[in-house]
Amino acid sequence: MSVGQYQTRLLGDFTRTSIFPTLAERIQEAFLSCPRHAFVHRYRFWNEAEWSELTPNEYHFDRVYRDEPLVISGDGEFAYQSSNSQPSYILGLLENLDIRPGHRVLEVGSGSGWLTAIISRLVGASGVVVGIETIGQLAHQSRIDLMELGCDNVRIIEGDGRLGCASEAPFDRVIFTAGLYSIPEVFFNHVKMGGRLLAPFRMAGHGDVIAVLERVADGFCSIRTFDGYFVPVVGAPTPLDIVRLYAEPRWSLLMREMHTHQPFWWGQSNQMLGTIQKSAAFRTFLSLTKGGSVRAVDLGSGDGALLRRNFAFGFIDFERASAGLVIDGGLAGYGAPDSFNNLWACLDEWMKYGMPTGANFQLAVTLEGRPSSPNKNEWIDERDGTTFVWTLLH
Ligand SMILES: C[S@@+](CC[C@H](N)C(=O)[O-])C[C@H]1O[C@@H](n2cnc3c(N)ncnc32)[C@H](O)[C@@H]1O
Numbered sequence: 147m148s149v150g151q152y153q154t155r156l157l158g159d160f161t162r163t164s165i166f167p168t169l170a171e172r173i174q175e176a177f178l179s180c181p182r183h184a185f186v187h188r189y190r191f192w193n194e195a196e197w198s199e200l201t202p203n204e205y206h207f208d209r210v211y212r213d214e215p216l217v218i219s220g221d222g223e224f225a226y227q228s229s230n231s232q233p234s235y236i237l238g239l240l241e242n243l244d245i246r247p248g249h250r251v252l253e254v255g256s257g258s259g260w261l262t263a264i265i266s267r268l269v270g271a272s273g274v275v276v277g278i279e280t281i282g283q284l285a286h287q288s289r290i291d292l293m294e295l296g297c298d299n300v301r302i303i304e305g306d307g308r309l310g311c312a313s314e315a316p317f318d319r320v321i322f323t324a325g326l327y328s329i330p331e332v333f334f335n336h337v338k339m340g341g342r343l344l345a346p347f348r349m350a351g352h353g354d355v356i357a358v359l360e361r362v363a364d365g366f367c368s369i370r371t372f373d374g375y376f377v378p379v380v381g382a383p384t385p386l387d388i389v390r391l392y393a394e395p396r397w398s399l400l401m402r403e404m405h406t407h408q409p410f411w412w413g414q415s416n417q418m419l420g421t422i423q424k425s426a427a428f429r430t431f432l433s434l435t436k437g438g439s440v441r442a443v444d445l446g447s448g449d450g451a452l453l454r455r456n457f458a459f460g461f462i463d464f465e466r467a468s469a470g471l472v473i474d475g476g477l478a479g480y481g482a483p484d485s486f487n488n489l490w491a492c493l494d495e496w497m498k499y500g501m502p503t504g505a506n507f508q509l510a511v512t513l514e515g516r517p518s519s520p521n522k523n524e525w526i527d528e529r530d531g532t533t534f535v536w537t538l539l540h
Contacts (some may be wrong), residue, residue: 150490152211159213160234176267185260189216190267210213247273255324259288266297277308328529337361349433351459352442355504373504406479427503463483
């Protein structure tokens with residue numbers, strides 16, 4: 147198969163699997179003009195331990211043109227630092243960004259530079275793309291690969307993208323391809339009024355809600371939201387990091403006090419999906435409505451196989467010696483029953499609201515303080531001096 151045929155196959159994968167019904171013609175053209183393999187040198191799939199060096203032949207093309215993310219930096223299963231994102235996912239993000247010729251675009255977490263190249267084509271000769279990447283070696287290699295593809299409207303900066311890029315601001319579009327805890331204040335000035343900022347926002351129970359936000363008078367307001375997962379933005383630690391329970395001595399005592407372990411199927415029988423995928427909607431709901439009291443935990447032995455079987459989330463209260471967790475295949479209660487009862491009450495509430503997903507919430511982010519009392523169907527989260535207001539839409 148030719149590279150063109152592989153790329154066309156990926157466009158077909160998008161049509162078959164994407165949650166977005168359309169893909170603009172100009173995005174398809176930009177995509178076809180940027181071969182993925184030109185930005186991949188050493189790669190592995192995320193459940194592979196071995197690295198592959200890409201040489202341009204049928205074997206590697208057949209692999210790198212699959213609709214899967216490719217790990218390009220970081221060792222250890224699920225411990226990767228950078229990936230060349232899943233093509234259909236990238237196409238969906240681009241469809242939502244609505245990038246136009248002449249736009250100034252900032253991509254935070256530009257990694258391999260492949261998405262940067264596609265954006266470079268979309269903005270054309272009159273536009274500008276700035277990519278910021280924290281891993282120096284990737285920033286360096288992407289500059290070379292972008293130049294070879296003739297993307298001369300691009301500037302790649304090595305550094306912490308949370309600081310933005312004042313010298314090139316303001317931007318019509320900003321995209322973060324790593325999970326953010328909050329919107330750094332500088333981005334309230336970086337995005338032009340009416341411009342868009344697309345970012346994955348990290349949730350307490352793990353995973354992200356991806357929001358396509360428009361810059362409005364008092365901050366940002368979402369045009370669309372959906373569930374997803376990206377690697378977290380590196381930099382300051384956040385209160386949402388996964389709790390390594392295996393390293394917590396109080397857990398080894400509490401886990402012996404399991405009083406309930408009941409199966410829960412999330413209304414699905416798809417054997418291909420694990421609890422982590424099936425519970426995504428509830429996880430988001432729990433994170434939005436219960437905020438900081440929800441924890442994502444690793445129950446394993448630290449072997450790194452977190453997402454396969456050791457992932458859990460819910461409530462843990464060591465002071466009261468009580469835990470209620472969604473674990474692989476079911477729900478479990480430990481010690482005093484409060485946490486388990488709380489988990490059930492939240493499941494009940496989620497069902498009463500009609501089992502919403504992240505896509506059913508609107509997000510507004512402001513620099514102002516918390517409103518004195520939230521409206522009905524509204525939940526408020528203070529994150530690093532910004533206020534996140536999540537509203538359940540009907
Ligand atoms: C999931 S990869 C996405 C790469 C590329 N944008 C794509 O979609 O294929 C996320 C990238 O964000 C980078 N990153 C994480 N934190 C960052 C930060 N604070 N500043 C700049 N880049 C960061 C990572 O090194 C990684 O390359």
